[in-house]
Amino acid sequence: MWRHGLLSLKRSLGVATEWRCSAAFGQTYPLAAPLSNVASDVEGDDEEFRVFIVAGEPSGDVIGSRLMGSLRRLSPKPLRFSGVGGANMEKEGLNSAFKMEDITVMGAAELVPHMFRIWRRLRQTVAAAIDFEPHVVVTIDAKGFNFRVLRSLTAAYEKKKEQPPFLVHYVAPSYWAWKGGDARLDTLKEFVDHLLCILPFEAPMCKAHGVGATFVGHPVLEDAYMNVSSGDSNANRNWEMQGFGNKFRDQHSLQSDAKVISVLPGSRAQEVKRMLPLFRDAMHRLAEDYPDITAVIPTPQSSIVTNMVQESVSRWEVPSVILPAASDLEKYDAFAASNAGLCTSGTAVMQLLLARVPSVVAYRANPITEWLIKSRTKLEYISLPNILLNSPVVPEALFGECTPDRLAFLLKQVLEDQKMQEQQRTAAEQVLCMLAPPSSSLMYSADASLLAADEHSQKPSMAAAATILDFFGLLDRPKKSPISY
Structure with missing residues (x-):
């Protein structure tokens, strides 16, 4: 009442x-x-x-x-x-x-x-x-x-x-x-x-x-205002977050011509536990074509997730840089240094979009959860950019198709196909405009x-x-x- x-x-x-x-x-x-x-x-x-x-x-x-x-x-x-x-x-x-x-x-x-x-x-x-x-x-x-x-x-x-x-x-x-x-x-x-x-x-x-x-x-657009403090007062108007890629490569001894992949397995412990092994194997396969490849992995403000990532990545064969409890500025510097991104569906894809990093979206869940999603959804895509544009501009590897081989194949496409890279940059401008406050x-x-x-x-x-x-x-x-x- x-x-x-x-x-x-x-x-x-x-x-x-x-x-x-x-x-x-x-x-x-x-x-x-x-x-x-x-x-x-x-x-x-x-x-x-x-x-x-x-x-x-x-x-x-x-x-x-x-x-x-x-x-x-x-x-x-x-x-x-x-x-x-x-x-x-x-x-x-x-x-x-x-x-x-x-x-x-x-x-x-x-x-x-x-x-x-x-x-x-x-x-x-x-x-x-x-x-x-x-x-x-x-x-x-x-x-x-x-x-x-x-x-x-x-x-x-x-x-x-x-x-x-x-x-x-x-x-x-x-x-x-x-x-x-x-x-x-x-x-x-x-x-x-x-x-x-x-x-x-x-x-x-x-x-x-x-x-x-x-x-x-959309909250991700607020990240663009961090550019103002770094001297770029117009960056927020273009809805683009520009980090310092060269500085990041210098800090972590990464060669200017080395392939760098931002790897974002998720912010929840259960996501990371499920996705990180898939991302590890995909990076190992990608290293066969790019021997100089390096993974950069920012972790969220969670000691549980950070410890999980550090323990797992310490056994990787691919060279990796972990950014524990990464600040937003650290994360965008890493993005600016990256040639591509591999992320679990969620906020990360929007951050990569804001940084204009061509990326691949992945998602796996418990088989019961996957069945519920597939039986109930009305959508063809899972990532917000693709949903808003009704087009697979950002490649997706979902459910049973989310395998290391498939992820490595899509990442190689993103790294080498300039037309695909340009399509993602154009899509970023369109999508972020739609989401502007x-x-x-x-x-x-x-x-x-x-x-x-x-x-x-x-x-x-x-x-x-x-x-x-x-x-x-x-x-x-x-x-x-x-x-x-």
Whole structure:
């Protein structure tokens, strides 16, 4: 009762607008603007704004840390955070309720051995959220765990007959990719107040099913802003991250003409355990044609994954450079030094795209999980660039076809076929344009009323933070907007 009444009020205040990607595409997407100001206790007696935030995997930890920083930059009130996250969110001041790795599991079959621990952590998360008395709860991706958190919180507050906090989920679930996804999307309004979408077509789709949503841009584009600190102030406008490849080769004694492959087996322990042996064997086969080949392997901010990679790679016959707990800048320097990339499907393919590194995408899972994916998916491709362009621009080796021989063959193609390399570079510009945040200066006339008037206003995390704060009337708006609706 409380939930449905509050939702009706919130959704009645939404405003729709549009953004256009570029003349090259001629595509216009509806965009759900942040909700109008609503009176809340934040504007009254509370001297602080409390945010309970939950990330369940490394990519979500990065998104969460950036959102925390942007909220702190935009909020006129002091912020206090609590929740669950990894090393990046802890650097922003989060004292995580437990190690994020305890809930970092992907896949139906893969989940079974960890069920008891995850259910225990779920109860712990819900209890911590209620005890914290947040104004807003933000869950990031990892819908298997996070949707259970949001459902449990909704039920707990309804049982107490108390108004719940504002419930936000960042990174909308890809229900559009699955058979029966529309029916599942219909259920989100029962426990989600607002979705922060990273793909432009998701917001109108969610709104059509009664779920408040805002497109805030793809998080990977935020990496491009690191170029600004290195002196390239225009790099972010081209959505390209340019590392220092020559410096990286010098630091690691790599010859200028040596073939370097960035190898990214994943950020979750179960992914790395499954994919790294395949990547090792593929590199060994590739070394038969390229004796001077070197693998560069950045590891995520996870000691478990880093130790796993170091132990495995120490036995490789192919020369390798491991970058333990690599920073973003270290990773992009490695990409700039690379001739090609080999990655597990996920965030890594988008980072390689941003760095303009021609790449190959691979994916294997538990046989039961693979069967579920193949039986339920509506899509022909698994990587986001191929999905958005509806074309296999980035070669994919999936499921049973993901073998060392197949991976080595595709990598050799990418290394030698200049036309394929150029196609990937062109695709990168197209895809990243489509994913640009609504305020992208060259592709969209920014609505300054939704953004901070500083150099960071185009970042996806700033758009996400502005959406959240605007609901509580905590976003300062200029008197005039450069856009008329």
